[in-house]
Amino acid sequence: MADTSARTLKLLSIFGTGATRTAEELASRVRVSLRTVRRDIDTLRDLGYDIEAVRGAGGGYRLGLATRLPPVVFDEDQAVAAAVALQTVPTILSGIRENATRALTTLHQAMPARSRLHAEAFTVSSARNYWEFPAPPIDAEIVRTIGTAISRRHRVQVEYTGDGEAVTLTLEPHDLVVWAARWYLVAFDPAADRWRAMRLDRLTLGAPTHKPFERRSVPHGDPVNFVMTTHDRGDVAAEWQCRGSALIALPASLVARFAPGGSTVEHHTDDSCRLTLGAWSWAGMAGLFLTFDADITEVEPIELRQAMRSIRDRINLGVGDGPSD
Incomplete structure (x- = not known):
């Protein structure tokens, strides 16, 4: 039974x-x-x-469409998923920690005993390491407001701080994407007749427009892929003690997909772009550039060039060659 x-x-x-x-x-x-x-x-x-x-x-x-489910119907796997999600959501959303804690307590109380045992077995703590470049948690109210506009297909008016001065835009919001612990809005800009991928933490919401729009097909058919391959998505270089840049002989869309969080990509030509990033050491930064396995030129500053020369000498010693002149 x-x-x-x-x-x-x-x-x-x-x-x-x-x-x-x-x-x-x-x-x-x-x-x-x-x-x-x-x-x-x-x-x-x-x-x-x-x-x-x-x-x-x-x-x-x-x-059947008319069927009403019980308030909480979780199997063991879903109970674990809910517990982990509610404990980790404060790392990407601000102002939600207390609500998430209360929601988890409510779920525990409403779950059958068997599911509750699995959910309560997971206590998750989040910590940052030096390979991560996360953004601060986004305001939960902004996510709620934008999410409602997407659901209702209502245009939004925002003030957006991109690469320069703040601009006021009226947008058709289509999707929210979380990538590398950053929130992005995928929206169509009717005035400019273009799609945009925009950092949500660089948006200031205006008054609701209540103006409907017809949903369009997102480029590539996938909002996640669109965000990952868009180089001008509002990212800024993270604050590190070392920061440098170089031209990489790869398209901006490709570098944008694999650049670490906390970096910026600028279009240079169809086959090259400038990558700017930060790191905890010049050698660490040099290693990040080398992972792209492409020609690198116009390296700045001099400390980054020196680190690359030092790495080259160490590699030469490792494979049996002498140091460079």
């Missing part, structure tokens, strides 16, 4: 996503036979859940 209850709980959580699942998919997810999964679906129907059978290509089973 306990196994049956656990399976039906897991099935209910799967159906809660709203997707249509084949009997084979469901049987694989809960690791039982087709006959057993169909029997469990009948059990859910006996309990009053409207599990619809969808016929034809792409058919299977789904939860």
